[in-house]
Amino acid sequence: MLYEQELKTFVEGTTNFFEVAAQQPATIGSPYLMEGSPAVHEYTGVINISGKREGVVYFTAPKAMLTVLLMKMQENDFSHETMRDLVGEVANTISGNARRDFGRDFVISVPSVLSGENKPDIPHKPGRRSFIIPINWRSHSAKLIVSLS
Amino acid sequence: MIRNGSALNGKRSLKLMIVDDSNIMRRRIERSQQFEELQVVGTAANGIEALELFKKTDPDVVTMDLTMPRMDGIECIGRLVALKPAVRILVISALADKATAVEAMEKGANGFLNKPFSDRQLNEAIAELMR
Numbered sequence: 458m459l460y461e462q463e464l465k466t467f468v469e470g471t472t473n474f475f476e477v478a479a480q481q482p483a484t485i486g487s488p489y490l491m492e493g494s495p496a497v498h499e500y501t502g503v504i505n506i507s508g509k510r511e512g513v514v515y516f517t518a519p520k521a522m523l524t525v526l527l528m529k530m531q532e533n534d535f536s537h538e539t540m541r542d543l544v545g546e547v548a549n550t551i552s553g554n555a556r557r558d559f560g561r562d563f564v565i566s567v568p569s570v571l572s573g574e575n576k577p578d579i580p581h582k583p584g585r586r587s588f589i590i591p592i593n594w595r596s597h598s599a600k601l602i603v604s605l606s
Numbered sequence: 607m608i609r610n611g612s613a614l615n616g617k618r619s620l621k622l623m624i625v626d627d628s629n630i631m632r633r634r635i636e637r638s639q640q641f642e643e644l645q646v647v648g649t650a651a652n653g654i655e656a657l658e659l660f661k662k663t664d665p666d667v668v669t670m671d672l673t674m675p676r677m678d679g680i681e682c683i684g685r686l687v688a689l690k691p692a693v694r695i696l697v698i699s700a701l702a703d704k705a706t707a708v709e710a711m712e713k714g715a716n717g718f719l720n721k722p723f724s725d726r727q728l729n730e731a732i733a734e735l736m737r
């Protein structure tokens with residue numbers, strides 16, 4: 458079960474990422490309960506969670522947003538591989554930062570990435586709730602999906 | 607460029623190895639570090655690659671990610687320190703819990719910088735490492 462205070466950890470992690478890495482704050486919308494399969498953007502970074510909690514964290518974003526984010530990071534490679542690298546790194550950073558509150562038994566995997574038509578498979582398990590945290594940055598929208606039991 | 611008069615062992619040039627499974631992060635660290643005495647001798651995407659590169663290039667300073675495939679950063683730190691106790695290692699990781707930082711230090715790391723980081727934070731952490 459995911460509690461309000463725990464969601465706040467991910468909201469703060471997302472806020473911090475854009476403030477520091479992109480040097481421009483994002484507007485984080487109110488998290489809402491996910492129903493059904495979520496609509497995802499072109500690139501999705503996936504972190505599996507194990508240890509004292511089980512679940513998954515997704516960061517999904519459109520190519521246009523990732524391109525501007527790379528520019529803000531002084532990166533000049535905008536290839537498909539770099540887009541995949543970036544969504545994985547964002548998901549990894551936000552999930553890793555969550556250990557400040559969850560502790561070291563909140564074990565995060567190395568990132569995997571979905572792109573194109575591949576949709577994330579978020580299994581519905583008893584006791585697990587999935588939340589979507591909307592992210593608006595410049596003129597772009599992305600999502601952090603947090604599903605933990 | 608930053609000059610650091612108290613560089614390790616009084617050497618003029620220090621060899622830097624960058625270890626991170628993200629290409630973007632490896633390029634970012636290489637681009638953003640501003641120490642003219644640091645010469646990047648190579649980059650590695652995991653602990654196994656880092657060990658091989660370390661033996662070939664004998665770096666003085668290492669930046670080390672922790673969450674990586676094949677061999678993670680904590681294990682790699684222990685192996686690098688066993689090969690060269692004087693190596694200076696700055697962990698650059700998203701893992702933000704204190705226990706992980708303590709474990710990395712106990713394995714032989716000399717500094718810890720959380721991702722995400724600004725250029726200023728990176729250069730302050732490297733300066734502290736080289737002091």
